[in-house]
Amino acid sequence: MTFLAWLVVGFLAGWASNLITGRDGGGCCANVLVGVFGAFIGGVVMGLINGGHWQDYITGVNLETILVSVLGAIILVALLRLVGGDRRRYY
Numbered sequence: 001m002t003f004l005a006w007l008v009v010g011f012l013a014g015w016a017s018n019l020i021t022g023r024d025g026g027g028c029c030a031n032v033l034v035g036v037f038g039a040f041i042g043g044v045v046m047g048l049i050n051g052g053h054w055q056d057y058i059t060g061v062n063l064e065t066i067l068v069s070v071l072g073a074i075i076l077v078a079l080l081r082l083v084g085g086d087r088r089r090y091y
Contacts, residue, residue: 010035013069021077034073042072
């Protein structure tokens with residue numbers, strides 16, 4: 001995936017996870033960071049479940065990649081809440 005594709009998928013996944021988890025936004029940059037790290041986490045989780053490499057599930061700006069990234073972003077937000085308490089803002 002290109003750098004621009006990572007940013008687009010990261011923003012979409014971060015924004016979607018923001019809506020699903022009720023996390024306070026933190027702005028565009030926070031959504032991109034949560035989404036990009038979520039894409040990596042989601043790819044690793046899907047690789048462990050289905051077998052294969054994490055890059056097999058993060059292939060470009062498409063529905064599968066966005067869904068995997070949203071899954072990873074939700075996992076990331078849950079882990080941050082577990083470690084840092086139930087604060088609503090994560091930057």
